[in-house]
Amino acid sequence: MAVLYLVLGICVGLFMSMTLQLNWGSAHAHVNLVGFATTALFGVIYTIYPQAAKTKLGIWHFWLHHIGVPVFLLSAFLVQVPGMLDTAHIFTYTGGGAFLLGVILFIINAFTNINEANVLKE
Numbered sequence: 001m002a003v004l005y006l007v008l009g010i011c012v013g014l015f016m017s018m019t020l021q022l023n024w025g026s027a028h029a030h031v032n033l034v035g036f037a038t039t040a041l042f043g044v045i046y047t048i049y050p051q052a053a054k055t056k057l058g059i060w061h062f063w064l065h066h067i068g069v070p071v072f073l074l075s076a077f078l079v080q081v082p083g084m085l086d087t088a089h090i091f092t093y094t095g096g097g098a099f100l101l102g103v104i105l106f107i108i109n110a111f112t113n114i115n116e117a118n119v120l121k122e
């Protein structure tokens with residue numbers, strides 16, 4: 001999923017450069033940083049600590065992230081469409097809320113299950 005966001009984010013960046021429509025910069029930055037960088041980092045952390053990924057917290061985080069983030073990112077584009085601000089904000093708060101809830105579960109998971117005993121063994 002992370003690499004798909006990176007491809008989309010780069011495409012938006014190239015589109016902005018070609019058309020000089022720099023108003024999409026916030027959407028571009030969020031697709032790259034929330035979509036790619038954050039998702040990839042969670043993936044790397046769960047790969048290093050597979051026990052944390054298998055917990056209920058890890059599974060709930062996975063689904064909240066992968067449902068919340070695309071909805072939130074959609075809102076980052078919609079806010080740029082004239083007349084769509086109110087609709088965009090529905091997606092911002094539902095998607096962003098799910099994303100935030102997932103991050104809170106990740107933090108609890110990190111404090112309870114990310115430790116030396118659970119690190120990936122070769």
Ligand code: HEM
Pocket residue numbers: 009010012013014016017022025026028029032033036037
């Ligand atoms: C071919 C790849 C890329 C192109 C062509 C591109 C292009 C752009 C352009 C045209 C802007 C707007 C600059 C302005 O408003 O003056 C921008 C902003 C930005 N880009 Fe990229 N970008 C690329 C890749 C990336 C990647 C991989 C990341 C992060 C992982 C990234 C993060 C950002 C950020 C944080 C901003 C600032 C957004 C803002 O000020 O609202 N970009 N990029």
